[in-house]
């Protein structure tokens with residue numbers, strides 16, 4: 001049976017990636033799209049400045065764009081994907097949950113709220129059951145679940161593999177983030193050519209908090225955040241897609257590079273979920289890989305690539321890469337939607 005889905009914020013950079021990934025999808029069918037008030041009433045073709053390289057899918061081209069408000073969205077839609085700007089999401093997502101909709105949201109609002117599941121299905125699927133706490137506390141029939149920030153998603157699966165095998169004490173990370181992470185209205189190509197921009201808009205804090213929540217323990221009532229320390233430094237570079245990160249991880253137990261490769265390559269994917277790659281983490285032997293242009297599209301843009309693994313005094317240093325608008329945003333939300341379906345929440 002097909003699950004009908006809507007997309008809140010369908011004309012933006014992540015909204016367009018959601019449409020690309022859902023055309024087609026074996027379980028989900030797009031039945032509604034929303035955008036800001038000035039696009040309402042137009043066809044999606046008219047409203048969206050379509051920037052994905054492939055043609056605009058016929059299945060959505062003629063859909064009427066609706067206002068982002070529960071009054072205008074059919075109430076028989078099974079699942080909403082939200083790629084709203086966070087200030088908009090903060091105001092309207094609770095209205096949708098209160099009206100009974102289940103939301104898989106990429107927006108950064110509410111990610112660290114204690115009763116909001118923040119999940120990467122391969123890493124912490126059990127946190128999804130926080131929905132029960134959320135519904136009890138807020139009296140909602142619907143629910144809001146979140147995926148993390150794209151720079152957090154890139155480093156957390158390799159860190160999860162290290163934490164499971166050796167324990168984590170401290171993480172230092174420096175990012176090289178693609179311009180698409182700033183959205184279509186963010187950094188223009190002219191602003192960033194021959195340049196790099198340090199300290200980009202609160203990314204450091206997100207990486208520090210979200211990673212500790214994701215790798216925390218859920219006891220059925222609350223998530224106890226992982227206690228490792230995290231220090232992040234985030235930088236924008238002139239890459240189109242794909243965030244590359246340099247990570248230093250201090251581990252509780254001693255490690256060798258060979259043990260790290262083994263722990264990462266054997267870290268399981270979610271093989272019951274359609275969008276999870278066959279092998280979640282692929283490790284390169286070549287020290288100058290992964291690179292964004294060469295490696296971001298591996299496994300349909302849903303894989304995590306690691307390279308440059310070397311021993312340090314406290315543990316290990318490595319580089320990691322993921323496609324920021326696929327694995328790090330639209331694909332992450334869809335994977336969470338597949339988890340909601342698998343677990344019977346929709």
Ligand code: 11C
Nearest residue numbers: 108149150151177181182
């Ligand atoms: C960037 N990671 O590259 C950001 C974009 O919290 O979902 C995504 C912001 C977020 O600028």
